[in-house]
Amino acid sequence: MKRLPSHRLVSAACIFLVTLAISLFSLSHNRQLGQMEGMAEEYFDLGISLTLTHEFPVVENTPFVFRPPGYSVFIASVLTVWGGLSDDETRLRNSRDRELDIDIKDAVGVVLIAQCLLLGLSSVFLFLWLSSFLSLPVAMSFALAFGCNPYTIILTGLLHYGLLHVFFIIISSYALSHAVARQNPVGLYLFFAGVLWGLSALVRPVALILPVFAFVIFLYRLGPSWMSIAKATIVFAIGMTIVIAPYTLRNYALTQRFIPVNAQAGAVFWG
Helix, strand or coil, X not given: CCCCCHHHHHHHHHHHHHHHHHHHHHHHHCCCCECHHHCCCCHHHHHHHHHHHCCCCEECCEECCCCCCHHHHHHHHHHHHHXXXXXXXXXXHXXXXXXXXXXXXXXXXXXXXXXXXXXXXXXXXXXXXXXCCCCHHHHHHHHHHHHCCHHHHHHHHECCCHHHHHHHHHHHHHHHHHHHHCCCCCCHHHHHHHHHHHHHHHHCHHHHHHHHHHHHHHHHHHCCCHHHHHHHHXXXXXXXXXXXXXXXXXXXXXXXXXXXXXCCHHHHHHC
C-alpha cells in the first residue's frame, strides 16, 4: 500500500484532534440528546443485552429482527472493551430469571465518548478521500466543516445509528472510489469495498440496493467491455453478500422468512 505523504498525515492528525476536542467539549458542557427521553430506538438496550448475554433477546417469544444489528454490535463492542459490565455479566450468568437491573449511566457515557472518536475518524477518512483528488487546503476545509458543524456534533450525544452509518458510508465510498480509480478495478480492492458496504448495510439496510448503482459506475468506467463489467459487479456483490448472508440465514432460521437484514427494510427503502 502506498505510504501517505507526511503533510497529509499531519493534516489528518490535526483534523482528528480538532474534531475530537470540539465534540468532547460539546458533550461535557451541554445536555445532549441521549435517548431523547425514550424517543430514540432501543439499540442501546439491545447492545447491553448483547454484551451481557452474547445474543439478541427474544421479545414475547418472537426473535428480535426489527432492528439492524450493526449499531447494537458497535455498542456491545465498546462496552466489552471498556469492561465496566463484567461484574454484571457474572451476576447475570448466575441469575435464575436472567434479569438484572444495572446502572447504565457510565455505560452511556462510554458509548458517547466512543462516538466522539468515531466522528474524528469519519472526518479523517473524509479528508483522505477528498485529498486524493482535491488540493490539501480544500480537502481540510471540507473535512473540518463536516466534523465541526453542529449537525454532526449533536449526533455524538445521541444513542442512535446515525453517526456509525455516516462513518461506514464515508469509508465504504472511499474504498469503492479507490478501487474504481485503479487501472484494473476487478480484484481484491473491489471485494474489500463490497465488504465495507455490507457492513454499512448491517447498520442501515439502504445499501442493499447498491450493486445496481455500482453496475452503472462500472458501465461508465469499464464500458464497452461487458465481461469486465459483469466481473466487477459480481466481485463487489460477493463482498457484500459474504458479510450480510450469515445474518440473513440467522433471520431465516428463527422466522422461516427471507429477511436480509431487518424486518423493516421496506419502510427504510420507502423513506
